[in-house]
Amino acid sequence: MANAERRVPIESGCPDGIQYMHPVMRENFGHWRYHEDPRPGVLRHVAHSGDEIWTVRAGTQRILDLFTLRKLCEIGDQFADGYIRFTIRSNIEFMLSDGDRVAALVEALESNGFVVGGTRNSVAAISHTQGWLHCDIPATDASGVVKSMMDQLVDEFRQWNMPNRVHITTSCCQINCGGQGDIAINIQHTKPPKIDHTQVANVCERPSVVARCPVAAIRPAMVNGKPSLEVDERKCVCCGACYPPCPPMQINDPEHSKLAVWVGGNHSNARARPTFQKLVAAGIPNNPPRWPEATAIVKRILKAYQTHAKDWERINDWVERIGWPRFFELTGLPFTKFHIDNWRGQQKSLNASTHLRF
Amino acid sequence: MKSHPTPMLDQLESGEWPSFVTGIKRLRDTHPDRRIRETTNDLLGQLEYSYETRKGYWKGGTVSVFGYGGGIIPRFSSVGDLFPQSKEFHTLRVQPPAGNYYTTDILRQLANSWEKWGSGLVTFHGQTGNIMFIGANTKNTQHFFNEINEYGFDLGGAGPCVRTAQSCVGSGRCEQSCTNEHEIHRRLVNNFLDEMHRPALPYKFKFKVSGCPNDCMNAIERADFAVIGTWRDDMQVDQTEVKQYLSDKGRQYIIDHVISRCPTHALSLTDENRLEVENADCVRCMHCLNVMPKALSPGKDRGVSLLIGGKRTLKIGDRFGTMMIPFMKLENESDYEKLVALAEETIDFFAENALEHERIGEMIERIGLVNFIEALSIDVDPNMIVHPRENSYVRTDQWEEEAQKWFEHHPNDDPSADVA
Ligand code: HEM
Ligand code: SF4
Ligand code: SF4
Ligand code: SF4
Numbered sequence: 112m113a114n115a116e117r118r119v120p121i122e123s124g125c126p127d128g129i130q131y132m133h134p135v136m137r138e139n140f141g142h143w144r145y146h147e148d149p150r151p152g153v154l155r156h157v158a159h160s161g162d163e164i165w166t167v168r169a170g171t172q173r174i175l176d177l178f179t180l181r182k183l184c185e186i187g188d189q190f191a192d193g194y195i196r197f198t199i200r201s202n203i204e205f206m207l208s209d210g211d212r213v214a215a216l217v218e219a220l221e222s223n224g225f226v227v228g229g230t231r232n233s234v235a236a237i238s239h240t241q242g243w244l245h246c247d248i249p250a251t252d253a254s255g256v257v258k259s260m261m262d263q264l265v266d267e268f269r270q271w272n273m274p275n276r277v278h279i280t281t282s283c284c285q286i287n288c289g290g291q292g293d294i295a296i297n298i299q300h301t302k303p304p305k306i307d308h309t310q311v312a313n314v315c316e317r318p319s320v321v322a323r324c325p326v327a328a329i330r331p332a333m334v335n336g337k338p339s340l341e342v343d344e345r346k347c348v349c350c351g352a353c354y355p356p357c358p359p360m361q362i363n364d365p366e367h368s369k370l371a372v373w374v375g376g377n378h379s380n381a382r383a384r385p386t387f388q389k390l391v392a393a394g395i396p397n398n399p400p401r402w403p404e405a406t407a408i409v410k411r412i413l414k415a416y417q418t419h420a421k422d423w424e425r426i427n428d429w430v431e432r433i434g435w436p437r438f439f440e441l442t443g444l445p446f447t448k449f450h451i452d453n454w455r456g457q458q459k460s461l462n463a464s465t466h467l468r469f
Numbered sequence: 470m471k472s473h474p475t476p477m478l479d480q481l482e483s484g485e486w487p488s489f490v491t492g493i494k495r496l497r498d499t500h501p502d503r504r505i506r507e508t509t510n511d512l513l514g515q516l517e518y519s520y521e522t523r524k525g526y527w528k529g530g531t532v533s534v535f536g537y538g539g540g541i542i543p544r545f546s547s548v549g550d551l552f553p554q555s556k557e558f559h560t561l562r563v564q565p566p567a568g569n570y571y572t573t574d575i576l577r578q579l580a581n582s583w584e585k586w587g588s589g590l591v592t593f594h595g596q597t598g599n600i601m602f603i604g605a606n607t608k609n610t611q612h613f614f615n616e617i618n619e620y621g622f623d624l625g626g627a628g629p630c631v632r633t634a635q636s637c638v639g640s641g642r643c644e645q646s647c648t649n650e651h652e653i654h655r656r657l658v659n660n661f662l663d664e665m666h667r668p669a670l671p672y673k674f675k676f677k678v679s680g681c682p683n684d685c686m687n688a689i690e691r692a693d694f695a696v697i698g699t700w701r702d703d704m705q706v707d708q709t710e711v712k713q714y715l716s717d718k719g720r721q722y723i724i725d726h727v728i729s730r731c732p733t734h735a736l737s738l739t740d741e742n743r744l745e746v747e748n749a750d751c752v753r754c755m756h757c758l759n760v761m762p763k764a765l766s767p768g769k770d771r772g773v774s775l776l777i778g779g780k781r782t783l784k785i786g787d788r789f790g791t792m793m794i795p796f797m798k799l800e801n802e803s804d805y806e807k808l809v810a811l812a813e814e815t816i817d818f819f820a821e822n823a824l825e826h827e828r829i830g831e832m833i834e835r836i837g838l839v840n841f842i843e844a845l846s847i848d849v850d851p852n853m854i855v856h857p858r859e860n861s862y863v864r865t866d867q868w869e870e871e872a873q874k875w876f877e878h879h880p881n882d883d884p885s886a887d888v889a
């Protein structure tokens with residue numbers, strides 16, 4: 112065993128995906144002509160050669176147990192020539208060269224508890240991070256929020272009810288590993304870190320904690336005769352960045368860490384330039400195991416978008432057209448002083464014109 | 470073994486969306502290996518405890534495999550006395566094949582290895598792009614890695630290093646693809662394995678590859694070095710298919726949803742139902758191609774754009790990548806070598822000039838784009854900006870030399886050449 116542990120690694124890096132690619136995809140690599148959407152969750156791509164590849168997409172629980180993974184493999188062998196890929200939202204895709212087997216594959220997936228959909232103008236699976244299951248700084252769970260929310264949105268995943276695709280993301284802290292989304296549900300700490308002064312000297316690398324703070328709110332200090340840190344609470348934006356290098360600066364708070372909802376993040380270049388998501392609601396209780404308050408707000412935003420947006424408008428395109436006053440009116444969400452940016456570059460988001468909406 | 474009660478988690482078993490709780494319970498209750506049953510039991514116990522107290526209980530630490538400095542996210546429980554069987558629960562970040570393609574055979578092989586050494590829980594894929602094998606103790610981490618490494622899998626990045634990359638499905642299936650995403654992905658990452666496995670950069674550095682400006686990989690926002698396929702000649706239009714869309718969807722629909730949505734008014738529909746594209750105005754946004762994939766295709770002179778400096782919030786706020794190289798051909802060996810060389814120079818400059826914990830986008834913002842491109846010998850290009858500067862505090866005493874440089878690269882634009 113000592114030998115096993117001193118084994119020199121083979122630094123092979125990223126494996127070649129071509130070896131795992133369906134032969135029809137390999138043969139037509141770079142020569143695809145168009146695609147069609149025969150039904151939700153199913154894609155049909157046609158190559159210049161006339162070859163076809165059919166894809167069936169299904170949502171999974173993302174945190175897969177081996178039984179589930181093997182079940183997916185079994186379905187893949189039985190119906191899809193054994194070729195699988197995953198999307199970045201942890202959907203599974205089965206590829207097959209023959210459209211005749213699609214219906215049976217869909218049926219096999221659904222009857223085993225997976226949900227077929229997530230293509231075109233549906234609400235795609237929520238991409239999420241680790242949360243309480245694994246990360247070291249999460250104020251909420253990610254898998255649980257997503258499970259609760261997708262239970263409510265499962266019909267929107269299965270159908271094409273939205274004006275354009277909707278990408279939802281969650282992040283279990285403000286660092287925001289979950290990324291931009293048409294709708295993003297992120298944790299927002301609302302109180303400065305509580306410092307355990309007895310521990311700081313032992314476990315914190317104090318200069319790097321000080322350097323990490325985006326608003327220079329942290330200063331070295333002596334507390335009860337021991338070297339520690341102090342936080343200027345008026346400056347602190349409760350971002351939590353000081354916590355990873357200094358765990359005694361406890362930022363998570365069972366009561367005061369709240370959920371916030373952001374909208375309009377869109378990284379695609381289609382139509383307008385890519386956009387960042389914007390804050391629309393905060394102070395939402397972090398309420399396991401079902402987080403009903405957050406889900407209700409997401410549903411309200413989706414409803415307004417579905418009713419009022421035009422075909423092909425993503426949420427950011429829609430809000431751009433109707434304007435923020437109308438967005439708050441249509442969703443019934445309160446507009447507060449916290450929606451007005453006060454960070455650097457704030458001027459960009461202020462209205463320096465008489466363009467008004469009433 | 471007595472199972473921990475999980476009244477709150479149990480509520481996540483109802484509803485139609487597949488439940489991770491049901492999956493973990495299945496491991497706890499029916500897996501033949503006692504180690505897996507006990508580990509998942511204590512994991513559920515700790516998770517339930519988090520749900521009750523609304524707090525997380527994982528701490529970091531240091532765990533790595535022999536020869537590497539990173540690639541594993543160490544997790545030690547701070548409530549390990551209560552849940553001892555999952556108190557070491559590390560995640561191995563493993564690099565997926567480019568494009569996330571698998572056969573069921575290779576998935577089973579990975580599953581078998583993980584069954585031997587891990588908790589039985591795995592994620593395809595984390596947001597960073599890795600396969601996340603969640604839950605090995607310190608000792609088994611090495612064994613699991615040894616085993617999968619023998620058949621072609623390697624750890625990805627964690628810490629201040631080059632990270633695992635991501636590439637879209639691209640040429641394998643997508644008609645919009647303008648490049649070979651897989652080749653780019655593998656060339657870039659596999660050239661920097663030393664920087665990936667032995668973290669020594671100021672902070673993380675991510676590559677992502679999307680085959681077209683739809684950017685399905687979110688490269689523009691989440692990659693320090695984004696490679697995005699594009700074209701520079703005329704869009705290809707199949708007028709017969711245009712007529713087909715017109716008859717299927719109606720003229721009004723095509724006007725409202727294609728013509729008038731073009732951000733630069735580059736499209737028009739003639740009285741004869743021909744779609745005319747003013748290609749000089751097209752910004753390759755992809756909208757019209759997305760709506761009419763049968764009728765419209767990218768041009769034939771294809772390549773990639775490079776954008777540098779995208780990232781999320783910490784520390785100074787979110788940034789998209791900035792356009793650095795609007796167009797680069799990627800056809801032959803020497804084109805790829807140029808791309809890799811540019812990535813090398815970028816990372817070298819980042820390593821030497823960024824502050825600790827500063828992403829390259831923040832570094833560029835601090836030193837100014839001009840200093841960055843001059844250091845890398847990248848030519849200025851008006852595509853780098855949305856508009857020229859507005860503030861007047863600038864020294865222009867080298868104007869003549871700079872203007873001369875521009876005309877050397879763009880002789881046809883020189884008005885004096887016209888006169889002559
Ligand atoms: C101790 C601190 C941190 C830990 C433990 C941590 C952990 C993680 C984990 C586990 C993931 C993968 C999540 C998943 O896919 O499930 C992730 C992704 C990510 N993290 Fe963090 N993270 C930390 C700090 C940060 C910081 C400071 C940033 C700053 C911007 C950050 C930005 C991101 C981003 C953008 C992603 C997604 C990356 C991508 O899409 O490529 N993280 N992080
Ligand atoms: S969003 Fe925050 S808490 Fe969640 S995985 Fe990322 S760093 Fe951890
Ligand atoms: S929470 Fe953020 S702003 Fe507040 S002290 Fe810590 S690093 Fe600074
Ligand atoms: S980024 Fe473009 S080429 Fe890649 S999958 Fe998306 S649409 Fe296709």
Ligand code: SF4
Pocket residue numbers: 382730731732733734735736746750751752753754755756757758
């Ligand atoms: S790709 Fe975009 S910019 Fe170009 S013609 Fe189509 S809609 Fe207009």
